Structure formats: structure tokens, C-alpha cells
Amino acid sequence: xxxxxxxxxxxxxxxxxxxxxxxxxxxxxxxxxxxxxxxxxxxxxxxxxxxxxxxxxxxxxxxxxxxxxxxxxxxxxxxxxxxxxxxxxxxxxxxxxxxxxxxxxxxxxxxxxxxxxxxxxxxxxxxxxxxxxxxxxxxxxxxxxxxxxxxxxxxxxxxxxxxxxxxxxxxxxxxxxxxxxxxxxxxxxxxxxxxxxxxxxxxxxxxxxxxxxxxxxxxxxxxxxxxxxxxxxxxxxxxxxxxxxxxxxxxxxxxxxxxxxxxxxxxxxxxxxxxxxxxxxxxxxxxxxxxxxxxxxxxxxxxxxxxxxxxxxxxxxxxxxxxxxxxxxxxxxxxxxxxx
Numbered sequence: 052x053x054x055x056x057x058x059x060x061x062x063x064x065x066x067x068x069x070x071x072x073x074x075x076x077x078x079x080x081x082x083x084x085x086x087x088x089x090x091x092x093x094x095x096x097x098x099x100x101x102x103x104x105x106x107x108x109x110x111x112x113x114x115x116x117x118x119x120x121x122x123x124x125x126x127x128x129x130x131x132x133x134x135x136x137x138x139x140x141x142x143x144x145x146x147x148x149x150x151x152x153x154x155x156x157x158x159x160x161x162x163x164x165x166x167x168x169x170x171x172x173x174x175x176x177x178x179x180x181x182x183x184x185x186x187x188x189x190x191x192x193x194x195x196x197x198x199x200x201x202x203x204x205x206x207x208x209x210x211x212x213x214x215x216x217x218x219x220x221x222x223x224x225x226x227x228x229x230x231x232x233x234x235x236x237x238x239x240x241x242x243x244x245x246x247x248x249x250x251x252x253x254x255x256x257x258x259x260x261x262x263x264x265x266x267x268x269x270x271x272x273x274x275x276x277x278x279x280x281x282x283x284x285x286x287x288x289x290x291x292x293x294x295x296x297x298x299x300x301x302x303x304x305x306x307x308x309x310x311x312x313x314x315x316x317x318x319x320x321x322x323x324x325x326x327x328x329x330x331x332x333x334x335x336x337x338x339x340x341x342x343x344x345x346x347x348x349x350x351x352x353x354x355x356x357x358x359x360x361x362x363x364x365x366x367x368x369x370x371x372x373x374x375x376x377x378x379x380x381x382x383x384x385x386x387x388x389x390x391x
Contacts, residue, residue, distance in 0.1 A: 071211035073104030076127035081270035083263035093139030137355040148370030155378035159204040203227040213248040300326035
């Protein structure tokens with residue numbers, strides 16, 4: 052197994068390593084997206100060759116069965132890319148494109164599905180988790196089971212050297228590695244063995260304490276109004292062991308403090324100390340956090356309001372052409388290896 056690398060290893064022998072990452076256009080971007088991915092995406096652009104993908108085929112794996120959801124995928128694409136740009140993703144530095152605009156993704160997905168053992172897919176941690184958690188959609192489909200193969204095609208079609216992920220996502224990347232190795236074993240050395248670009252990303256819980264997710268409806272969105280932010284923060288789960296304001300708190304297990312740790316700066320240390328010594332109650336802490344979040348999101352919202360949807364469409368069209376050129380070369384190599 053190749054050793055995974057850190058965020059500062061983007062150039063090797065004077066050549067930038069290539070990155071592929073993406074997000075599903077299934078609704079509003081939230082703080083988990085920003086701190087878990089977008090902040091790192093922006094930081095990677097100067098030292099890596101970056102491909103950032105709107106994963107609309109992936110969105111269909113869970114949202115195929117309702118017309119409203121399918122319409123939302125299309126409308127969410129432009130809105131999501133606007134959020135990316137507001138968060139610092141630069142089309143002059145990165146290739147920004149829509150997955151479905153590059154047919155080579157789906158063709159390589161079909162080819163790789165022929166060599167992928169069923170057991171690999173059924174052991175995928177996310178597959179098991181979402182089967183348990185998502186109850187409003189029927190996930191008993193080939194597309195949902197096979198989404199790691201599509202994910203592998205996304206990465207391998209660009210011969211990506213690196214994939215920015217957290218440690219908890221390593222099992223997903225390992226499936227891609229195994230598929231690449233299996234293909235290479237059968238047909239020759241076509242694909243590289245992509246490594247995980249381990250990025251330090253805080254794990255922000257949702258307001259209910261679970262993982263923040265659009266699917267769970269527990270997220271604080273980048274576009275939320277000041278009033279909505281305050282309302283959501285007021286409902287957040289705090290330290291379960293702290294029943295009375297006079298009880299000493301444990302910020303390390305409190306969802307509210309998880310947010311302070313990423314937006315509070317020096318104030319976060321003050322909040323931690325006050326909580327541990329019962330110097331601030333949970334209600335007051337939440338009110339202060341609401342104001343801190345509102346202030347943090349102000350410049351991002353200001354940049355977002357200046358985005359024009361026509362310009363975003365132009366960026367996606369340009370990204371489509373650039374991505375298709377790279378993907379086409381890889382697909383030609385694959386077909387030559389297959390003798391078809």
C-alpha cells in the first residue's frame with residue numbers, strides 16, 4: 052500500500068501532482084462542507100493541479116425517485132458552484148466541471164464494474180451507514196451499491212495522484228486503489244495508485260449531535276439568515292452532563308464548543324475556560340456563538356451575492372472542455388489495454 056501524504060507535498064520534481072475531488076449538488080452548502088472540504092480545496096490550488104467536480108451522477112444514487120429532487124440537482128449545481136467561488140475556489144487555478152458533462156466517467160464506470168467483486172461494495176462503511184440512516188428513499192438499487200465504482204472512475208479517469216480526504220474516509224479510497232490494482236493486474240499498468248491527501252479538518256456535528264448532513268436536516272447552511280442561524284444554534288445539543296448552570300462543563304464533548312473551536316479564535320480558549328469553571332451557562336454560550344457565526348459568514352455571503360449565474364455557466368462550460376480532454380486520453384488508454 053502506498054503511504055499517504057500530507058497537504059504540503061504538492062510538487063514533485065518540479066511537476067504539480069493532480070487532485071480530483073467533488074461534491075453532490077443536493078442542496079445548500081453548510082459549515083461542514085466549508086471546514087471539511089472547501090477551505091482545504093482553496094488552499095490546495097497553488098501547489099496542486101486541481102480538478103473539482105459537481106458530482107451530479109452521484110446525487111442520483113440517493114435522489115433518483117422524486118421529480119422534485121431531480122429538479123433540485125440541476126438547480127443546485129449553479130448555486131453550489133457559486134458557493135465554491137465565494138469560498139475561494141478560483142477557476143483560473145482549478146478545473147471546475149460537472150460530472151455528467153464528461154461521458155468518459157460513466158463509460159469507465161461500466162468498464163470497472165465488470166472487474167469489481169460484489170463483496171468489496173457490500174463492505175463499504177458509508178453503504179452500511181446510509182442504509183441505516185436514510186429512510187425516505189429506497190436505497191436497494193444497483194446504483195447505490197455501486198457508487199464506489201463510479202467514485203473510482205471519477206478518480207482514475209484523471210489519473211489523480213491524490214484525493215483530499217479525512218482519515219475516516221480512507222476505506223472509500225482503498226476501494227478505488229483495489230479496483231485500480233485489479234484492472235492493472237488483468238489488462239496492464241494503466242492506472243496509478245492514488246494516495247490520500249490527509250487534511251486536518253474539524254468534525255463539526257449537526258445541531259442534533261449527529262454528523263452534519265443535508266440528508267439528516269441538521270446543518271447550519273452558508274446561506275442561512277442571521278435569524279435562522281440563531282434559531283438553529285439555540286436548539287443545539289450541549290454537554291449532557293451539565294444539567295445546571297452551576298455545573299462545571301466539558302467543552303471537549305459539547306457540540307457548541309466544536310463550533311467555537313473553528314470560528315472563535317482566541318475567544319474559543321476563553322469560552323473553554325469559562326465552561327469548565329461554570330463561568331458561562333449554555334444559553335449565554337449559544338447566544339454568543341450565534342453572533343460569532345453570523346460575523347464569520349458575513350464576508351462569504353457578501354462575495355456570494357456578487358456571483359452571476361451566467362458567469363458560472365461559462366466556468367462550467369470551460370471546465371467541461373478541459374476535463375474532457377484529460378478524461379478522453381485516459382479512456383483511449385483503457386480501450387487499448389482492453390483490446391476493444
